[in-house]
Amino acid sequence: MATPPGGTRVGGWRWTLESRASYAQADAGQWSATEEANLRAAAAEIDILAGPNVSGPAQDLVEVVLEVHKGLAAGEDAARARVPDVNRERLKLKDLFKADLGLKD
Numbered sequence: 001m002a003t004p005p006g007g008t009r010v011g012g013w014r015w016t017l018e019s020r021a022s023y024a025q026a027d028a029g030q031w032s033a034t035e036e037a038n039l040r041a042a043a044a045e046i047d048i049l050a051g052p053n054v055s056g057p058a059q060d061l062v063e064v065v066l067e068v069h070k071g072l073a074a075g076e077d078a079a080r081a082r083v084p085d086v087n088r089e090r091l092k093l094k095d096l097f098k099a100d101l102g103l104k105d
Helices: 012-027 033-049 052-073 077-101
Strands: none
Touching: 012 033, 012 052, 012 077, 033 052, 033 077, 052 077
8 A cells, every 4th residue: 555755644545444444343243333433534534635526436435335334244145245346446436546646556
């Protein structure tokens, strides 16, 4: 994972870390309001740092991620089936955010 100048991981990096942590918790059958708050906070950082071509998709994706992770925590097979597609969207958002900021791996 690339680190922006100054070595601070922000925005898209926080989103990546929070979405992975949220997935791990949901996959273990657990969910908490803290996970939701962490994901929303990470998406809010993207709103501040990126243009509307990134912030809009970030807000859309956080809603999808929350829905899928809550379903995973509840043991829903339909939610599990959506995980690969949601992960692809997460990775696309990460690339879009990096491009918006002019960052490279």
